[in-house]
Amino acid sequence: MRERAKPRPGFTPMDEATTSFGSGLRWWRERRGFSQLDLAGAAETTQRHVSFLESGRAGPSPEMILRLATVLDIPLRQQNALLLAAGFAPAWRESDLSAPELARVSGALDYMLAQQEPYPAFVVDRRWNLLRANAGAGRFVEFLTGPTPASAEPVNLAIADGTRQTAELLTRLLAFPGLPALSQGLPPAEMRAPVLIIHFRSKETSLRLFTTIATLGTPHDVTLQEIRVECFFPMDDHTAQMFRDWAGGADGS
Numbered sequence: 001m002r003e004r005a006k007p008r009p010g011f012t013p014m015d016e017a018t019t020s021f022g023s024g025l026r027w028w029r030e031r032r033g034f035s036q037l038d039l040a041g042a043a044e045t046t047q048r049h050v051s052f053l054e055s056g057r058a059g060p061s062p063e064m065i066l067r068l069a070t071v072l073d074i075p076l077r078q079q080n081a082l083l084l085a086a087g088f089a090p091a092w093r094e095s096d097l098s099a100p101e102l103a104r105v106s107g108a109l110d111y112m113l114a115q116q117e118p119y120p121a122f123v124v125d126r127r128w129n130l131l132r133a134n135a136g137a138g139r140f141v142e143f144l145t146g147p148t149p150a151s152a153e154p155v156n157l158a159i160a161d162g163t164r165q166t167a168e169l170l171t172r173l174l175a176f177p178g179l180p181a182l183s184q185g186l187p188p189a190e191m192r193a194p195v196l197i198i199h200f201r202s203k204e205t206s207l208r209l210f211t212t213i214a215t216l217g218t219p220h221d222v223t224l225q226e227i228r229v230e231c232f233f234p235m236d237d238h239t240a241q242m243f244r245d246w247a248g249g250a251d252g253s
Helices: 021-031 036-042 047-055 062-071 076-085 100-115 135-145 164-174 222-226 237-250
Strands: 121-124 130-133 198-202 205-214 228-234
Touching (some): 036 062, 100 130, 130 135, 135 198, 135 237
Antiparallel strands (some): 198 205, 205 228
């Protein structure tokens, strides 16, 4: 069995607005660590054809684009971008989360948020812009930052999809003082913990939490594929009691 090539370091993000199909295919192939021969074998085509597609000497069919995209595990949004670059219509729709056809999924998300109480849970998009949150999340954010003013601007919680806008966001975040150093290593005690413990401190109150991130299985819609549900759980009894106390105070009990 051939060993798959390792992805090259130092990748720049793919610019969907200016990328041709051939250069986009090559970007994803190299990003996933495939040689042309490996990709051809997995997609049941020839290395010659893959080479011609990347160089622009041959044009793909929509079926071939989707077959290659499946092998390379390309997200639905970027599959649409490749189809458009090749002159075809997008294959995958992108619906608003409030659309009637997504009502069942929307209800499931609300159920997940409600079940996470009194602990925080957030629904975010591909760039970690906040879409929904439960009451526990609201109390958690207020603990960290104070009362949140009403704003039309989307709230962003973090990143990760291969596009230039997301890469620029990461660059801005890492420019804050001290952040690069935080990612270089953990104290020995933290390394022995079963999961990464996230410490939050405001004034004299300290919280210790870990998170889980859930995605929707087998999505056929761009919006649904990009949704993440992040749930925060207490790592100790003190943290758990703080969230219970906050919920009780909010309920007036």
